[in-house]
Amino acid sequence: MSKFEEKTIHSERIYEGKIINLKVDEVMLPNGNQSKRELIEHPGAVALVAITEDHKIIMVEQFRKALERTIIEIPAGKIEKGEDPKYTAMRELEEETGYSADHLELIQSFSTSPGFADEVIHLYSATGLKKSTSGAVLDEDEFVELLEVTIEEAEQLMKVNRIYDAKTAFAVLWAKQKISTEN
Amino acid sequence: MSKFEEKTIHSERIYEGKIINLKVDEVMLPNGNQSKRELIEHPGAVALVAITEDHKIIMVEQFRKALERTIIEIPAGKIEKGEDPKYTAMRELEEETGYSADHLELIQSFSTSPGFADEVIHLYSATGLKKSTSGAVLDEDEFVELLEVTIEEAEQLMKVNRIYDAKTAFAVLWAKQKISTEN
Numbered sequence: 130m131s132k133f134e135e136k137t138i139h140s141e142r143i144y145e146g147k148i149i150n151l152k153v154d155e156v157m158l159p160n161g162n163q164s165k166r167e168l169i170e171h172p173g174a175v176a177l178v179a180i181t182e183d184h185k186i187i188m189v190e191q192f193r194k195a196l197e198r199t200i201i202e203i204p205a206g207k208i209e210k211g212e213d214p215k216y217t218a219m220r221e222l223e224e225e226t227g228y229s230a231d232h233l234e235l236i237q238s239f240s241t242s243p244g245f246a247d248e249v250i251h252l253y254s255a256t257g258l259k260k261s262t263s264g265a266v267l268d269e270d271e272f273v274e275l276l277e278v279t280i281e282e283a284e285q286l287m288k289v290n291r292i293y294d295a296k297t298a299f300a301v302l303w304a305k306q307k308i309s310t311e312n
Numbered sequence: 313m314s315k316f317e318e319k320t321i322h323s324e325r326i327y328e329g330k331i332i333n334l335k336v337d338e339v340m341l342p343n344g345n346q347s348k349r350e351l352i353e354h355p356g357a358v359a360l361v362a363i364t365e366d367h368k369i370i371m372v373e374q375f376r377k378a379l380e381r382t383i384i385e386i387p388a389g390k391i392e393k394g395e396d397p398k399y400t401a402m403r404e405l406e407e408e409t410g411y412s413a414d415h416l417e418l419i420q421s422f423s424t425s426p427g428f429a430d431e432v433i434h435l436y437s438a439t440g441l442k443k444s445t446s447g448a449v450l451d452e453d454e455f456v457e458l459l460e461v462t463i464e465e466a467e468q469l470m471k472v473n474r475i476y477d478a479k480t481a482f483a484v485l486w487a488k489q490k491i492s493t494e495n
Contacts (some may be wrong), residue, residue: 132382133455135376143327144334146350149428151327152333156377159455166377167329171428172478189415192316193426194339199315200426208429226361237470238430240477242375242424242431243383244390245332245354272342279342287420294423295433295478 133159135166148207149246171248175218176205178236179228179255185277186225186304187258188297192272194226200293201276201286203300205250214251222255226275227264229259236303241295250296254307262271280305316342323406331355331390351389354431358401359388361483362411362438368460369487370409370441371480375455382475383461386483388433389437390407397434404432405438409458414440419486424478433479437490463488 135156144151150170158164179187190201206221208214215233223229233253241248267273278286283301286292292301314350318339327334333353341347362370373384389404391397397452398416416436424431450456461469466484475484 132373132457135375135377144350146336147348149350149352153329154377158453160453162453164453165330166378167332168378169332169428171425174427190315192318192424194318194337195421195428196426196432200423202426237481238473238476239481240376240379240383242354242429243385243477244357244380245352245378246425246429247378248425254466270341270345270347274315290421293421294426295482298420298422299418299478299482299485302482304487306485306489 135159135164138163167245169246169248170243171246172210173208173214173249173251174205175208175214175251175255176203176296177218177222177230177233177255177302178203178304179222179226179230179258180279180304180308181258181281184267184308185279186283186301187228188270188276188278188283188292189225190274190276196293201291202294202297205296213255218251218253218255223261224266224268225273227261228255228258229261230255231259237299239296239299252296252300255278280308318342318347321346341490345360350400350428352425352429352430352431355393356391356397356432356434357388358391358397358404358434358436358481359386359479360401360405360413360416360436360438361386361487362405362409362413363443363487363491364441364460367491368462369466369484370411371459371461371466371475372408373457373459379476384461385473385477385480388479391452398436401434401436406444407449407451408456410444410449411438412444413438414442422479422482435483463491 194299
């Protein structure tokens, strides 16, 4: 049993959506008191650190309704039901960027918002990149612009909050360490 | 206007909770099609990279209901209404860890889940740490264990997924770069 475990007394499903569900759990705390936990269920996602031969990180710019603006992120996508995360990563890389990779390696899996969501992102390193002849194949309702940025450019984009999400911030630090170790 | 902007046609509030709200927006896409966006509102949070004189990172272990297990994280906390994030950071450091800091500096702000949530974490570096005589002052319903880990220990904890959230993963890489630059 986990230390400090909170036992569920009652769970109420508030909303079941296309991407997220919301439930509210009544829990018993370790001291016997009760409390409420508002919890989001999410299928999980993958993201990729794809570095080109000339040491540029492949990124995509897209509008994020939750933030009401466009931000620049590493390629990422939701895991479809039953899909192996590594397959999702391969698929998303090709669809969003038009690159394929010889090899994907898991860097780290992490929870994005452990306080209220079960979303986990599996972050892969993509190597042996090749541009496909067809280019990116976006869904009709997907609006994404491809970018390739140096580490220095990425750090500058972080300073001005155009790179503004946790997975991409992590990816930029990781890529910086990787490139500096290789040189 | 943002590139690729999605205009809100209709917004339905599904749930207003203690920590999060859920709304579902009907949006107009750049190509004129319509789509739905399930969106979580969150007040935002702060987190702290606090490194002791002997190069250990201060962390806390706590149960996270969304993940149904305990994980090890850097100190963090929600921003109370009207609170300056820097003040929140100072307060959370003292309450959760019993340390106070002479100086806080913003490292980076980032969105945790831009696909569905507006939560932003402001990550501070805390320097000039002093242990308070009173120690940590937790709420009655808060169950947190204090840890101090070296960079090597933190990297090992990441490998076995006991450090498992994005802000802490970022913090470990950041701390590693900072300590290696200083030495």
